[in-house]
Amino acid sequence: MNQQNDLNEDLYGVLAQCNDFDQSIFPILINIFKSEKIQDCLQYLSQVNNQWQNKQEILQSENLLQINKEQVLKFGQNSLKKIIYILNKIKDHKFNKQNYSIEEHQEMRQNLIISISNDMNIIELLKFFVHLTAIDERYIQCGSNSLHILVQVKVDLKTLSFKNIKIQNTSLEGANFVKCDLSGSYLDNIIISGMKLNGAKLYNCIWKNLRINELQKLKGHDGNVNQVCFSSDGNSLASSSDDNLIRLWNVKTGNNKSVLKAKSQVKSICFSPKNTTIASCSNDFVYVWNHKTGKSISKLIGHKNKVYSICFSPDGTKLASGSQDASICIWDVKTGKLKVKLNGHKSFIYSVCFSPDGTSLVSGSYDNSIRLWDITTGQQQAKLDGHTGYVYSVCYSPDGKTLASGSYDKSIRLWNVQTGLQKAKLNVHNSVVSSVCFSPDGATIASGSYDSSICLLDAKTKQQKAKLNGHTKGILSVCFSPNSAKLASGSFDDSICIWDAKIGQQKAKLDYHTSYVYSVCFSPDGITLASGSQDYSVRLWNVKTGQLQVKLNGHTSTVSSVCFSPDGTLLVSGSFDNSIRLWDVKTSQQKAQLNGHNNGILSVCFSLDGTTLASGSYDKSIYLWDVKTGQQIVKLDGHTSNIYSVCFSPDGTILASGSQDYSIRLWDVKTGSQKVKLDGHTSYVSSICFSSNGTTLASGGWDNSILLWDVKTRLQKTKLDGHTDYVLSVCFSPDGTKLASGSWDYSIRLWDVKKEQQIAKLDGHLHNVSSVCFSPDGTILASCSWDSSIRLWDITAQQQNLLQGFPYEDLLPKIQQKLFNNNVHSHSAISYFSILQISQNQIFEAKGTIIYEGEFINYEGFNLRQLFKSKGSLIVERSIEQNKIDIIKIV
Numbered sequence: 001m002n003q004q005n006d007l008n009e010d011l012y013g014v015l016a017q018c019n020d021f022d023q024s025i026f027p028i029l030i031n032i033f034k035s036e037k038i039q040d041c042l043q044y045l046s047q048v049n050n051q052w053q054n055k056q057e058i059l060q061s062e063n064l065l066q067i068n069k070e071q072v073l074k075f076g077q078n079s080l081k082k083i084i085y086i087l088n089k090i091k092d093h094k095f096n097k098q099n100y101s102i103e104e105h106q107e108m109r110q111n112l113i114i115s116i117s118n119d120m121n122i123i124e125l126l127k128f129f130v131h132l133t134a135i136d137e138r139y140i141q142c143g144s145n146s147l148h149i150l151v152q153v154k155v156d157l158k159t160l161s162f163k164n165i166k167i168q169n170t171s172l173e174g175a176n177f178v179k180c181d182l183s184g185s186y187l188d189n190i191i192i193s194g195m196k197l198n199g200a201k202l203y204n205c206i207w208k209n210l211r212i213n214e215l216q217k218l219k220g221h222d223g224n225v226n227q228v229c230f231s232s233d234g235n236s237l238a239s240s241s242d243d244n245l246i247r248l249w250n251v252k253t254g255n256n257k258s259v260l261k262a263k264s265q266v267k268s269i270c271f272s273p274k275n276t277t278i279a280s281c282s283n284d285f286v287y288v289w290n291h292k293t294g295k296s297i298s299k300l301i302g303h304k305n306k307v308y309s310i311c312f313s314p315d316g317t318k319l320a321s322g323s324q325d326a327s328i329c330i331w332d333v334k335t336g337k338l339k340v341k342l343n344g345h346k347s348f349i350y351s352v353c354f355s356p357d358g359t360s361l362v363s364g365s366y367d368n369s370i371r372l373w374d375i376t377t378g379q380q381q382a383k384l385d386g387h388t389g390y391v392y393s394v395c396y397s398p399d400g401k402t403l404a405s406g407s408y409d410k411s412i413r414l415w416n417v418q419t420g421l422q423k424a425k426l427n428v429h430n431s432v433v434s435s436v437c438f439s440p441d442g443a444t445i446a447s448g449s450y451d452s453s454i455c456l457l458d459a460k461t462k463q464q465k466a467k468l469n470g471h472t473k474g475i476l477s478v479c480f481s482p483n484s485a486k487l488a489s490g491s492f493d494d495s496i497c498i499w500d501a502k503i504g505q506q507k508a509k510l511d512y513h514t515s516y517v518y519s520v521c522f523s524p525d526g527i528t529l530a531s532g533s534q535d536y537s538v539r540l541w542n543v544k545t546g547q548l549q550v551k552l553n554g555h556t557s558t559v560s561s562v563c564f565s566p567d568g569t570l571l572v573s574g575s576f577d578n579s580i581r582l583w584d585v586k587t588s589q590q591k592a593q594l595n596g597h598n599n600g601i602l603s604v605c606f607s608l609d610g611t612t613l614a615s616g617s618y619d620k621s622i623y624l625w626d627v628k629t630g631q632q633i634v635k636l637d638g639h640t641s642n643i644y645s646v647c648f649s650p651d652g653t654i655l656a657s658g659s660q661d662y663s664i665r666l667w668d669v670k671t672g673s674q675k676v677k678l679d680g681h682t683s684y685v686s687s688i689c690f691s692s693n694g695t696t697l698a699s700g701g702w703d704n705s706i707l708l709w710d711v712k713t714r715l716q717k718t719k720l721d722g723h724t725d726y727v728l729s730v731c732f733s734p735d736g737t738k739l740a741s742g743s744w745d746y747s748i749r750l751w752d753v754k755k756e757q758q759i760a761k762l763d764g765h766l767h768n769v770s771s772v773c774f775s776p777d778g779t780i781l782a783s784c785s786w787d788s789s790i791r792l793w794d795i796t797a798q799q800q801n802l803l804q805g806f807p808y809e810d811l812l813p814k815i816q817q818k819l820f821n822n823n824v825h826s827h828s829a830i831s832y833f834s835i836l837q838i839s840q841n842q843i844f845e846a847k848g849t850i851i852y853e854g855e856f857i858n859y860e861g862f863n864l865r866q867l868f869k870s871k872g873s874l875i876v877e878r879s880i881e882q883n884k885i886d887i888i889k890i891v
Contacts, residue, residue, distance in 0.1 A: 168188040602643060621636065
């Protein structure tokens with residue numbers, strides 16, 4: 001009975017006992033345990049407590065080193081008793097017995113998170129439990145749950161040491177371990193999706209039974225991957241592409257097994273149920289191939305235009321094909337003869353799918369309709385109307401009772417097959433839904449979209465289970481493996497991703513932006529980051545943890561630009577709703593709304609003294625405003641098109657503006673007159689920025705270039721080329737030595753201003769980078785993107801820092817030489833990585849991670865080293881060759 005009471009005792013009540021003493025006791029105790037090589041911490045502390053009759057007795061104790069005696073005495077016997085009490089209670093509590101990250105404990109977990117989110121003593125106690133797993137194995141589950149809670153609360157864990165910790169049976173999804181030392185750690189049965197390990201040290205780690213949603217990315221096609229399909233045994237994956245190739249892949253290894261060459265773009269592919277043949281379509285023909293030999297068996301002729309979709313019947317005797325000629329053909333697979341042609345659609349057939357019993361066929365069309373057909377009679381059974389755009393994909397549920405469809409109208413719809421009525425409309429994507437697929441167990445619906453994301457939906461509740469991001473362009477096809485454990489996807493980015501479909505447990509968090517992020521700006525103290533988005537909101541974030549501090553609502557359209565006042569008390573936001581709003585940062589209340597522009601605002605900027613505000617608009621004008629009164633001071637006319645960017649010079653005397661009319665103009669702030677017009681760009685000028693000393697102006701344009709101008713002479717100093725698409729944002733570092741640029745090519749580039757050359761290329765965003773901004777101390781760069789995310793980048797890390805503390809320091813020169821030889825741009829490839837990602841979509845990151853020996857195995861026995869390597873990790877191996885043990889391999 002007592003043990004049961006301990007299991008059920010209020011967890012928060014136990015943890016709150018630590019609020020009576022100094023939290024600095026926790027790291028001291030861990031150091032004592034390590035130095036004394038303690039394995040039973042409770043017994044050890046109890047012995048110390050029993051000896052605590054007086055100070056002299058403790059000092060004479062043989063159980064403590066001299067330095068540890070003094071530290072224990074510093075905190076007193078009462079604190080020691082409280083620690084013993086907590087350890088006793090936790091030892092028998094269900095927090096130390098069960099996995100608190102699973103759905104069963106969701107309500108309790110959320111209540112705990114709310115209770116402790118601002119309680120630093122309890123947060124330090126949870127860290128203590130994590131470190132305790134390296135010392136006392138009786139507290140492994142407690143420490144594992146503690147680490148999960150710390151991740152959920154978004155405690156700043158970056159750069160911490162977690163050497164030798166033992167973590168099991170929990171989720172560390174989204175954990176930010178950037179620059180952490182996890183050497184010697186043991187992880188078992190852990191979800192690591194979205195984990196950030198950039199710059200971390202993973203020496204001699206044993207990680208097994210790992211679960212991660214992105215298993216591997218298959219590269220080989222040189223064109224859009226139009227469709228992916230698993231074989232019925234799940235061992236092979238077929239892919240078809242606009243590069244005229246069909247590729248067969250080994251699912252376990254990710255290796256390309258064979259290539260089948262077609263004469264034109266291959267739009268669709270399908271395995272026969274027994275895996276003996278593969279069907280494909282190119283132009284107006286359907287081909288059947290021998291799976292084993294890769295040779296063509298037959299060519300089916302009957303369509304008058306391109307064939308977009310094919311599907312085998314469940315028994316493998318029939319093959320259906322849908323075409324641009326608005327017809328569907330049913331073929332006899334054995335003879336290759338046309339059995340029946342189904343006519344009724346008024347335009348292209350994009351998708352065909354047999355019912356599980358093989359008696360019916362469903363088709364989706366460019367005419368916005370879905371039709372059900374009787375295979376035996378060739379008659380139309382039903383016409384399902386509801387989509388307001390082309391129907392790109394249709395799929396039966398395994399029981400044949402429900403039909404899923406994806407459309408150009410961005411929706412997924414579920415239909416009752418028997419009645420033909422719509423059961424549900426699901427809006428989870430912000431672009432075309434190109435592919436839908438039921439899992440074979442019927443529990444999940446996967447959808448792929450042109451917004452580059454894949455959604456996993458609970459088929460029963462219709463709720464989103466997970467959102468998978470990894471592709472850099474739109475999704476064209478999704479397909480489950482026969483056991484429902486994996487999901488394959490093909491994309492416009494020419495790649496195939498294979499995902500773990502079983503761990504999509506957490507729903508997208510609603511405290512992130514839900515659409516394109518247009519602008520980011522640091523507060524003057526560097527503690528807060530502001531962002532503006534297409535979701536109409538302005539949000540303030542904690543720079544250390546990425547925790548949302550406040551959401552400012554008021555705008556009724558896209559927030560295109562945000563800027564802090566120099567003293568940090570005000571935030572200004574400009575919006576496509578034609579308004580400018582001033583916000584009190586301390587109270588989060590709107591102070592003023594400035595109206596005057598008759599079209600959307602594209603850029604806002606405070607003068608350095610904070611008294612004046614400039615705004616640029618789609619209405620081709622620039623306004624200067626008095627910040628104190630909110631009154632318009634002057635209107636600056638001269639540009640002949642949209643004003644994309646405005647920026648004050650550091651001394652406040654000049655305002656620069658960049659426009660869609662290809663020009664940059666400098667204005668006298670005092671008089672409002674135009675001083676000079678700078679011509680050099682051959683397309684829109686999207687961003688401008690003064691250097692901190694005011695001598696140089698940088699401009700970025702839609703001509704893919706960055707220009708540097710001498711402000712005094714008004715002459716172009718240099719042109720920086722490197723981006724392969726529009727340059728959308730430029731920003732000088734505070735000391736003026738570096739320039740950052742964000743582009744439509746999805747990349748960020750850092751430039752050495754003096755040398756006029758590129759330092760680094762920062763990759764990670766999945767869409768165009770709309771804004772970049774340096775922190776006040778110049779150590780961090782913030783970026784935001786149309787992928788709805790914000791990233792913070794460490795731009796100070798050096799290669800040698802990543803290797804600091806390597807076990808065999810005598811080999812460091814050889815390793816560094818190897819790294820240099822293996823990376824032409826070693827500095828940029830290794831030194832820079834994102835330290836924080838603010839996004840709904842968690843992506844596993846491991847750039848600059850140093851892996852030395854150890855194991856990294858997922859729950860199916862796959863070695864994940866290749867995944868780490870593909871993410872930019874450096875895998876170092878030491879091997880013996882010719883009786884020498886100084887051979888270094890970077891694999």
